[in-house]
Every structure is written in structure tokens, then in C-alpha cells.
Amino acid sequence: MxxxxxxxxxxxxxxxxxxxxxxxxxxxxxxxxxxxxxxxxxxxxxxxxxxxxxxxxxxxxxxxxxxxxxxxxxxxxxxxxxxxxxxxxxxxxxxxxxxxxxxxxxxxxxxxxxxxxxxxxxxxxxxxxxxxxxxxxxVRHGRDAVAELTPRELQVLAAMAEGLSNAAIATRLAIGERAVEKHVAGIFTTLDLPPGAAENRRVVAVLRYLRR
Structure with missing residues (x-):
């Protein structure tokens, strides 16, 4: 590199x-x-x-x-x-x-x-x-879809912003990895990021989280 x-x-x-x-x-x-x-x-x-x-x-x-x-x-x-x-x-x-x-x-x-x-x-x-x-x-909380996320989904999304994997997020939050996967799926649904989206959905979700 x-x-x-x-x-x-x-x-x-x-x-x-x-x-x-x-x-x-x-x-x-x-x-x-x-x-x-x-x-x-x-x-x-x-x-x-x-x-x-x-x-x-x-x-x-x-x-x-x-x-x-x-x-x-x-x-x-x-x-x-x-x-x-x-x-x-x-x-x-x-x-x-x-x-x-x-x-x-x-x-x-x-x-x-x-x-x-x-x-x-x-x-x-x-x-x-x-x-x-x-x-x-x-982070700035605006009146957009991010504001509709649950407190736990916001915790997961904040960890995603740090670049943590699902396994690392599970360890940090002391929950199961399947629970993290469910929260991530919920985040994508709330932010209207369908599976077929061309962009990396994790990156787009983080970007929306960090915007003003």
C-alpha cells in the first residue's frame, strides 16, 4: 500500500x-x-x-x-x-x-x-x-429517518461509524451477533437502503448518521 x-x-x-x-x-x-x-x-x-x-x-x-x-x-x-x-x-x-x-x-x-x-x-x-x-x-440529530431509529439502533450505527464489524459490535454491546444483524437490518429498513442498492449500505448509513 x-x-x-x-x-x-x-x-x-x-x-x-x-x-x-x-x-x-x-x-x-x-x-x-x-x-x-x-x-x-x-x-x-x-x-x-x-x-x-x-x-x-x-x-x-x-x-x-x-x-x-x-x-x-x-x-x-x-x-x-x-x-x-x-x-x-x-x-x-x-x-x-x-x-x-x-x-x-x-x-x-x-x-x-x-x-x-x-x-x-x-x-x-x-x-x-x-x-x-x-x-x-x-453527530447532529435532524428531523430525518435517522431520528426514527431506536436507541439501540443508534448505538449500533455509532459503532458502525467507528468501523466495527458485527462481531465487534456484539462484544461491545454485550448482545448476540444475531441481535446485531437484526438491528443492522432495521437500520437499513428505516433509512430506506434496500439490498439491491449499488452503494455499500453500511457506508451510506454512516454518512447519513454523520451529516448535519
Whole structure:
């Protein structure tokens, strides 16, 4: 897998490069600011981007804005945001077009390198990987079909937004996997996502959940 990495801390950047290479991935570029990220993606066309949020020169939201620009230029480009901060408004923009291939993890909540790498590979494959805290801050309850979901279905959908499988959701909620399957089916029915839909129904359901 070809990766472009943006991280302003040289020490962390070098460590992440080594970690990715040990996993067998190719780090095409490791840069320290948003402008360099956009330029590298344009030139190298990676399989996935990993970026921090706060980078030079302003140390506010340059990395996230750069990720948006990369997705604008290359629609569908998988992006994993890896940061200490949640930037709500721009993060919503990141998933506004499609939640497929989008991740947002908080550095201090990732338990180990395996969790990070698994999330990155899931995002690169078109899935989602969203920290529960990020999900909580992004969710906006509107008067649409999502508001008609039961509390348990909302719990299941929130876990789906994190990229969890049915088995992992069952473990988290302490219910059977068949019960999770029933809740997922109920979510699809309520959101009017029929089995024959061309899109990945899990991704579409998550996108509706995260929209304003």
C-alpha cells in the first residue's frame, strides 16, 4: 500500500514511517505541512493519506484543510486523520461527500500500533474508522429517518461509524451477533437502503448518521 504521511513532529513522523514500512507499506512521502501534503498527493497519487490536523504555519487546521483539498482534487482518496484534536466543522466537510475511505483517530486514544495499522488498512480499503469521541462531536440529530431509529439502533450505527464489524459490535454491546444483524437490518429498513442498492449500505448509513 502506498502512503503519503503529513505530521509536523519530526520524531513522530519518523516513527510512523518506520512502523508503516515494517508492516510492508511503501511511504511515498513524509511531509511536515499541508502545502507539502497537497503537492505530494498530486504528484505521487498514493493509495491512502495520513495527516495530522494542526500543522505549520498557523498550527490550527492546516492538515485537515489539506486533506479536503486532496479529496477535492482526487475524489474518493482514502484519508486517515490522526490527531490530538477534533475540528468539527471541517471534519464534517471531510465526510460530506462520502464517508467511504475516511478515518479520524485521536492519538491519545489509540491503544497500540496494531489498532492504528488496522484502521489505516480499513480506510484504504474504502471503510471507515472513527473514534467514538469524534463520532459524538460530529453527530447532529435532524428531523430525518435517522431520528426514527431506536436507541439501540443508534448505538449500533455509532459503532458502525467507528468501523466495527458485527462481531465487534456484539462484544461491545454485550448482545448476540444475531441481535446485531437484526438491528443492522432495521437500520437499513428505516433509512430506506434496500439490498439491491449499488452503494455499500453500511457506508451510506454512516454518512447519513454523520451529516448535519
Amino acid at each position: 502506498r502512503v503519503v504521511l503529513a505530521e509536523d513532529s519530526a520524531v513522530l513522523r519518523e516513527g510512523m514511517v518506520r512502523l508503516l514500512e515494517l508492516r510492508g507499506h511503501q511511504v511515498q512521502a513524509a511531509v511536515g505541512d499541508g502545502d507539502e501534503l497537497v503537492a505530494a498527493v498530486e504528484e505521487l497519487v498514493p493509495d491512502v493519506v495520513v495527516t495530522d490536523v494542526r500543522m505549520p504555519p498557523g498550527h490550527t487546521d492546516e492538515g485537515l484543510r489539506a486533506a479536503l483539498e486532496c479529496r477535492r482534487r482526487r475524489p474518493g482518496l482514502p484519508v486517515l486523520v490522526f490527531s490530538q484534536y477534533v475540528e468539527n466543522r471541517i471534519a464534517r466537510d471531510l465526510v460530506a461527500g462520502s464517508a467511504a475511505g475516511v478515518g479520524y483517530l485521536l492519538k491519545d486514544r489509540v491503544a497500540d500500533s496494531a489498532e492504528f495499522l488496522d484502521a489505516l488498512e480499513r480506510v484504504a480499503a474504502g471503510g471507515t474508522a472513527l473514534d467514538p469521541e469524534v463520532v459524538a462531536q460530529l
